Amino acid sequence: MNRKDVCGSSGLPRPFRLVEVRRENRSVCSFFFDQEMPARPGQFVMAWLPGLSEKPFSLAGASPVRLTVAAVGAFSQAVHALRPGDRLWLRGPLGRGFTLPPEGSRQKLVLVGGGYGTAPLLFLARQAQAAGHTVEVVIGAKTGADLLLGEEFEQMGISPHLTTEDGSAGRAGVVTAVLVDLLAAADSPPAVYACGPTGMLAAVDEVCRQAGAAVQLAWEAYMRCGIGLCGSCEVGEGWLVCLDGPVFGQNPVLNPPG
Amino acid sequence: MNRKDVCGSSGLPRPFRLVEVRRENRSVCSFFFDQEMPARPGQFVMAWLPGLSEKPFSLAGASPVRLTVAAVGAFSQAVHALRPGDRLWLRGPLGRGFTLPPEGSRQKLVLVGGGYGTAPLLFLARQAQAAGHTVEVVIGAKTGADLLLGEEFEQMGISPHLTTEDGSAGRAGVVTAVLVDLLAAADSPPAVYACGPTGMLAAVDEVCRQAGAAVQLAWEAYMRCGIGLCGSCEVGEGWLVCLDGPVFGQNPVLNPPG
């Protein structure tokens, strides 16, 4: 619970220069910057555009820094309007990231992503592979046009299981259906990592609990300070997503802090 | 001239617990403390006794910290009244210490000490020997009863040249007379290190200049802040003993800063 142990002083925003923009789907782009950040998958940054606002985004990569952003409102649209050479100020890394199983233990991990929640899982998948683990990925979205990052997982030799709610691509339905199958097929329960809408996370948590699989959930909440002061990111009975999370080992809404 | 490079933030006084007191002569005692300090010979500390004052003293040793203090007034007498287990607060190390010749170059050094100025030279001699240099020592005082630390040099295998102004011990006269002889006898001029009253230092400087020997002089001045702010330790035309010294490569009174 000691923040300094986790990620040190959060520091001031620093300008990062945009190097490359890659369109991921109709509403999501990835932004690659000119610098690295010593961060773990699951940690986030507060991104500042002077004069506009400052908003939280997960790191989709750290060397170099990569953000994968859905254009949903004023700020994210302004980020989408940035061109290579432009600057975005980032403060972080913030929060506690995912924890991988011990290096060399060569475990089987299942990563479950919904919407732009898939972004930090890409970062996680790279680290997991580098640490010798086997990675399976489930990606869900509303429609096929909203699916994200499938190709990049393919390039890593991972064939993601795709699901869409409207059945326009992959399996029709939600990610938990695939997850249930994967858990049932496994000899021993794999470690599950999930990021996406909170409804999805709650469902993943429930499925894992029943299967006895350890789970790590990257939660989201409305953030202001990002450093554990203002209370605006509280979920459940007293968890701060920015300080205690965003990654939790259980559904924070159902399990109050001890 | 960058202080951070030299010794970092000077920091607050910290309590050091006195472990041992050793009487050196009728007016001087050495005080050994319970902790180390990452310091170089020639650097000093500001010693604080709460409610009394804070005064500068050279480090006569750093692992553990050792001060060799002449009882001359209220503060130094109060230090002399300390008993093992008592605390003295030290702030430092401060200032720039002596620089030894490159390790392995096995040079010949001459150390010239007057009064309690001999104390930092003991610290220096130990480091010089450890670095493979040959050390010759000249110790001067008013009378034989004021001579200092001769035995400790002996224990290190160094036979110090002793001088007293009244001739009551060693050679009658001042340290520079011995130094002139040593310099004359040397094949190539040795590196000279001196600490003592400023009159003595000026004389040593002059002798060395004439002999073409490089010299390092540990100067003294009245100190208040000890960290380069108040100007009270100015010597010559604009040198600050606490910040630029106490060790100077030439007589600071005759050579203004560039």
Place this chain on the structure above:
Amino acid sequence: MPDPLLACRFLDFNLPSPLVLASGIIGTSPALMARAARAGAGMVTAKSCSLRPREGHPNPTALDWGGGLINAIGLTNPGAAAEVEVLRATRRLLQPLGVPLIASIFAGTVEEFRQVARIIQQAGPDLLEVNISCPNVSDEFGTPFAALPDSAAAVTGAVRQEVTCPVAVKLAPNVPNIARIAAAVVEAGADAITAVNTMPGMVIDAAAGRPVLSNRVGGISGPALKPIALRCVYEIRRAVAVPIIGVGGVSTGRDAAEMLMAGATVVGVGSAVCYRGVSAFEEIGRELVALMKQYGYPSVEAIRGVCHR
């Protein structure tokens, strides 16, 4: 439960620990305040509330600038009526822990302070803290009441009349003579003093060529505030006899000891939650106990005000 060595008295309360959750830090919900209490806070202070709900300032609202924090949250709160419910629920959670609840109120006029006090009083807080010193809303409200002895006393007197619980007045560090303000509010009926609120400051990003906080000016807290707060508490202790909640830059047990030595009766902790998590209370308490044992202080009482001896 905190170490028994930390038990101490404050006004008529027997506290499990002298560490107090400062106003505005995670004091937004019953669960969060109870969490601070379970983590070792001896009292908890709710976020300051105003008559009507406030959204606060847009982001960026809080930053760690290296030497401490700066914030201009802008007194985000649900308004006094809704706050009553928050406070009631909080009291229910705190009671079994023996941890008193401090409500905090804020307003733009003396009359409005009265109104807010009257409403909050319904929640039955153990202590009412009157925040006359928030620096982050001066564009809206002008110079804080904490600026002058007269205005500070006027608010204190008005609130004092409205409520039955003890009243603490929270002072600002950016005054020429804080002891005079303290004397004035005590004269006007304050039962305790909370010192200090944040120090107004500004963090500028040279690359952007502008202040980082959307409100431009913000309040400095954390390590950089500590020597300022210690001096304020020291000067207040010389001037008045009422208990002092000493707040500002306390992040370690040693900091807490210094604050008590300066004359604080109990010690507020705010920014440390950002540096050390909610378990800051547990850790600071443990460090304080260790220091008390090392230096031979038998009780919190024994440390209080030693700098004045």
Place this chain on the structure above:
Amino acid sequence: MPDPLLACRFLDFNLPSPLVLASGIIGTSPALMARAARAGAGMVTAKSCSLRPREGHPNPTALDWGGGLINAIGLTNPGAAAEVEVLRATRRLLQPLGVPLIASIFAGTVEEFRQVARIIQQAGPDLLEVNISCPNVSDEFGTPFAALPDSAAAVTGAVRQEVTCPVAVKLAPNVPNIARIAAAVVEAGADAITAVNTMPGMVIDAAAGRPVLSNRVGGISGPALKPIALRCVYEIRRAVAVPIIGVGGVSTGRDAAEMLMAGATVVGVGSAVCYRGVSAFEEIGRELVALMKQYGYPSVEAIRGVCHR
């Protein structure tokens, strides 16, 4: 010589650099002040002097507490008459360098300010800085004149009448509304404002159970003061049009740029001498030039006040 990019105007002076040696830091002798100028200071300020000589406080008088410095030197100075000689000698050394000399004066009454100004005027300083804000002698002199608009204006007006050179008034950060004080002294005839002096604070040693400075209270400078000083300068710039010497926590070229952006005309440097030696001026200047080139500022003039746009 400083980089030509640093050349700038201040009042009627063409300065080689916007970096100014702040009062009280090595401003005790002609040689030290000349050294600061040779190291790259564009103006130098002498230590504040009073009518009669002052020994200052006993040690400890200055400390680095980690987040900055704290000092209570206690205005050690040789008295106005002797100071005239120091200033004359300093001017002779500075003139060939094109570096103006700022004298600084201090007194306990308006009448004494007049007297000191009259004496110091004989030395012909380029600018007279009126220190109405030293926090370290309040035991002797009571609340500083900088505390209230009226008292600040009274000193300013009196000194203004006595001297022919331009007058800068040095303000304190521990006031509720520094812009009002600034407006009052400008109204009373100040040609420039120096902001800010140190912030009153206290450093306590928990092991000793007492304040470390012999004066107990001291003035905080260095990094911890920077956000406070930036805010003060920003608020003063919004309120008045006269040039501002912005001082407080400037240790790097980036700090200097931020101070200019906040609205300073030139930038004072004090504590950085402790952190970086006298060559602080050279190094900060070089860093500022690099930053100006990186962000495309063609002149010091171009950076000034950009936070207000």
